[in-house]
Amino acid sequence: MEPLVSIVTPCYNSAAFITETLDAVVAQRYTNWELIVVDDRSADETCDIVEAFASRHPRVRLVALKENGGVSNARNIGLAEAKGKYIAFLDSDDIWLEDKLSRQVSYMEKELLPLTFCAYNRIDEQGKIISGQIPVPRTVNYNALLAHNVVIFSTSMMLKSAIGDIKFSRAGHEDWIFLLQLLKKCGQGYGINQPLVYYRVRQNSVSSNKLKAIGYTWKIFRESEGINFFRSAILLGRYAVSASLKRLR
Template sequence: MSNLEPLVSIITPCYNSADFISATINSVLEQTYTNWELIIIDDKSKDNSCEIIEEYTKQYSKISLVKLTQNGGVANARNVGLQEAKGKYIAFLDSDDLWLKEKLKKQVSYMEDRALPMTFCAYNRINEAGEVISRKIEVPNSVNYRQLLSHNVIIFSTSLTLKSVISDTKFKKLGHEDWIFWLDIFKKPFNGYGINEPLVLYRIRQGSVSSNKLKVIGFTWKILRESEKLGFFESAYHFTKYAFATVWKRLR
């Protein structure tokens, strides 16, 4: 990587995250990679998230807050963040997840040295108290569109993507909007590349969609059939692989 570090735009949607947002912001401030901008989009929180964030914006010019006037959901908030982003790279960081200090440095270096379009990394799960509740969740060396149909291995907070690759791709207001976003991008087509080192702490919160297995099952089938327009048998094939991978991951 050259001495001139490319700008990374970090997009963080926030809704009622007062309990976690300080730790999330601090994990960005502690990055060994320094050329970044953090764009936080508050989706009209009902708690004091904005007040907490504003204390950071007063101290750090690299942190900005966009306050939405009405709640539009995480897909809309991320789309607003993409419009604001100025960086060569786009990183997504959810308002309750944490980055380890070397996260950006290692990913940017890896991508710059190899001219890669996007990377993602391994991670550990944590609970609401910040306690690690899993072993390292490993990721494959690479993934393409067909493989993503069977299993979304890309946790959003682990990703780093060239803005030019994302281009005008937008988030859709559907369940599993993160998975649909990756599928839309990977149709271009290209591969994403995994870094099998845990650089992110992914928080599991009670009542979240990702923790509601019945909702996840319904969203998965709907995406395969309606969003990706696959036939019944092909959908069943990918759905079975997705279910198996999900159960296996939960058991680890």
């Protein structure tokens, strides 16, 4: 029997994009999945949209939080609810291509891998593709990911047993910190250099705010990972260069 994949989608005021994201999950060729949507006390119609969708698709479940606790809290709750062998995180404005789950599960089952991720294309808020394929390396370890975060979180899939007791911290770039902690445990992640995800770039996101992103990155180096000032400065320079090159693609 095909292993169960638990998909965790945190959302907050995602009414403009959530239907397209949910449709992409239902359209997957791989069929043994559960989708846990954790709504972080949205003020728009997100909950109503997901609830109506879940009434038509029993593998979709809404967890509606009574208080806003941030994306890290929402992901931790979704992770605790997950029953699958594998965990896949999908942000509420990103879109999977139909072969995304099948390609990753097949690769991970065959090679007994703890973490995979894939190439992607960037889209804008209207869904228009605004980049060519963003490639990924064949493998990545802790030091490589520290120097350059090549993993867009919505492209990742990980073995739940490899995650263990790792939790999302309340910090900027919490997904990057989570992956760094995972690689400390499992050694390597494995890339699929095939674009299987549309990653949406939004004007008000942390990743689009360069100064804020740099500030969060510096905190990761200095506070989360405890790296000395000199090496942190070198890593931050590399981060700035790689981020600039990525936007040129």
